Amino acid sequence: MSFEPRIEVQPDADALATAVAGELLSRLADLQASGGTPQIGLTGGTIAEAVHRELARLSPDADVDWGRVVVWFGDERFVPAGSPDRNAGQARAAFLDAVGATQVHEVPAADQVATAAEAAEAYGNAMREHGAGSFDVLMLGIGPDGHVASLFPGRPELDADDSVAVAVADSPKPPPERVSLTFAALNRADVVWFLASGEGKAEAVGRALAPEGSIAETPARGVNGSVETTWWLDRDSASAV
């Protein structure tokens, strides 16, 4: 069980993105120096995009072989592979292609399988086949409603603990069809990093970090790393902590 969450507050979104990218590269270099092949989980969203761009900028000076980093996604939008809404496409454009990441496991897209349920099953099989025992670092965003990945308040997917990934229909956050890792899969992380920037996230971050509260109401409360949980915030998103 992880201990109290660590809270890191940066002055603004730019400083936050730089700090997260720098710390991730440092962790990856250490893991590789000790002979590991790190497994990481990426997320979609605005601050994640900023972190990805910083990873592209900082990676050339870091001692990280991105060909030896296995990349997964905490959730994905169930849209065609070429859609600008794809988290994987955004991450590839922002840094994965630039840094030479070759072990990137994308959730099947809407023009590759017939249904989001098929995509979820295939992704779960891929994680089992590749022995994705646990994430060395799993990065997650949080929505203004407290959602994490594509696990939204009060939704049945919160209870889908017997699978790795689950299809999400009628998502409150567009696009409507998604695939999300379940709490069971998300919690198979040694280290969980929540990324949140801006006043619009302050209330949700406050609820997620409050001593009391329900996971049904604030799903981000349901994810913790077995070794570390860090909330990477800026002054605005930390204003209710």
Ligand SMILES: O=C(O)[C@H](O)[C@@H](O)[C@H](O)[C@H](O)COP(=O)(O)O
């Ligand atoms: O696919 C997605 O939309 C994300 O995985 C989602 O969980 C995101 O991380 C949060 O909604 C925060 O997004 P913003 O940073 O854009 O607010």
